[in-house]
Each structure stands twice: as structure tokens, then as C-alpha cells.
Amino acid sequence: MTGDDQELMAAAAGGDVAAFDALVRRHTTKLYRVALRIVGDPADAEDVVQEAWVSAWRSMAGFRGEAAPTTWLYRVVTNAALAHLRRRRPTVPLEPEGKVESALADRSPTPEQAALSREKVDAVLRAIALLEPSQRVPLVLRELEGMSYEEVASVLEVSVAALRSRLHRARVALLAKLEELR
Incomplete structure (x- = not known):
């Protein structure tokens, strides 16, 4: 089935399994990336995404x-990830992958610069993993996923002003965690 997300959502809300399947295929990778950055473990992130899709299907109407x-789906996966964290805290720090590397790493011309850049990326990701979920989630959605302030505010169901305040506190906490890791 083809169509834009609005059409797919409307069809899925009406019980169209093919439309829902198209949404799953279209958005699972993005939702997994968000879940991974929030929960910190690949297996847990897969579970969270599965839970999010089940929840989305049940509440599609x-x-x-x-x-x-997409904002609604990000909200569903974020809520599932936060519920997962309330049940069990991650025990292994995040491993950098894919988009995060390109979002944080410099294009280094020499091997020494590349290694130094890689260390910086690793340090930032470790520091993010150490943040409280209330600080980690807005940072992941805004800085790593590149969502707009309005989209993140909608996902978190807060005003843009409240989001900006949360992001400021999260960035300050991130800097403190980076200092601790040094």
C-alpha cells in the first residue's frame, strides 16, 4: 500500500492492516533509534518498539x-521507552551507531583526528546515557533525531517554552556528566 502518513493513519484507524503494516515498515527504524537512545540496550529497544507498535495499533482510533x-508515533515510542525505564534501568552504556556518529563526529582528515573525534562521540553518548530520562529524552529527540522544538514539545506534551527550559537543564547536566567522565 502506498500513501502519505495521514492517509495510512486514517486507513489503519479504520482497521486496514495493510496500511498499518506500511506505517510499521516506514517508521520502525526511526522509532528503534529513538528507543535505543532512551533505553540504552539494543534488545530492550527492540522490545520497546514492539510494545509501541502494539500500543499504537490499539489506540490508532x-x-x-x-x-x-510521526510526532504521534514518537510520543508512543517515547512513552513506551519511559515505561520500560521505570520497570528496569539499563545496565550497559550505549554504543554509538549510524546517525549519531554522523551527527556528532567531525570529518577528520587524519587517523589521529578520527580517533580523537571517535573518543569525543563515545564520551558524549556515555554522558547522555547517564542522564535522567527526563533530561535524556528531549536531548535525544532534539539533538540526535533532529526534531524541531515544536515536534519535541508535542511528543512530550509540553509547551515550547517548557521544552526550551528542559533542554537547557539537560545540556547543563550533560556538560557536568562530561566533566565527570574526564
């Missing part, structure tokens, strides 16, 4: 279209 479908 409740999608009112006030937010973009």
Missing part, C-alpha cells in the same frame, strides 16, 4: 490528527 503522524 484515538489519533485525532492534531499532530503529524
Whole structure:
């Protein structure tokens, strides 16, 4: 099935399994990346995404279209990840991968610079993993996933002003964690 996300959401809300499957195929990778950055463990992230899709299917009829479908899906996966963290804290720090590397790493011309850049990326990701979920989630969505302030505020169900405040506190905490790791 083809179509934009709004059409797919409307069809899935009406019980169209093919439309829901198209949404799953289209968005699972992005949702997994968010879940991984929040929970810190690949196996746990897979579980969170699975839980999020089950929850999304069950509550699809409740999608009112006030937010973009992707924003709604980010909210569902974020809530599932936070619920997972409340049940069990991660025990292994995050390993850098994919988009995060490109978002944080410099394009280093020499091997020495590349190694130094890699160390910086690793340190930032370790520091993010040590933050409280209330600080980690907005940072992951805004800085690593590149969502707009409005999208992140919608996912977290807060005002943009409140989000900016949370991000400021998260960035300050991140800097403190980086200092601790040094």
C-alpha cells in the first residue's frame, strides 16, 4: 500500500492492516533509534518498539490528527521507552551507531583526528546515557533525531517554552556528566 502518513493513519484507524503494516515498515527504524537512545540496550529497544507498535495499533482510533503522524508515533515510542525505564534501568552504556556518529563526529582528515573525534562521540553518548530520562529524552529527540522544538514539545506534551527550559537543564547536566567522565 502506498500513501502519505495521514492517509495510512486514517486507513489503519479504520482497521486496514495493510496500511498499518506500511506505517510499521516506514517508521520502525526511526522509532528503534529513538528507543535505543532512551533505553540504552539494543534488545530492550527492540522490545520497546514492539510494545509501541502494539500500543499504537490499539489506540490508532484515538489519533485525532492534531499532530503529524510521526510526532504521534514518537510520543508512543517515547512513552513506551519511559515505561520500560521505570520497570528496569539499563545496565550497559550505549554504543554509538549510524546517525549519531554522523551527527556528532567531525570529518577528520587524519587517523589521529578520527580517533580523537571517535573518543569525543563515545564520551558524549556515555554522558547522555547517564542522564535522567527526563533530561535524556528531549536531548535525544532534539539533538540526535533532529526534531524541531515544536515536534519535541508535542511528543512530550509540553509547551515550547517548557521544552526550551528542559533542554537547557539537560545540556547543563550533560556538560557536568562530561566533566565527570574526564
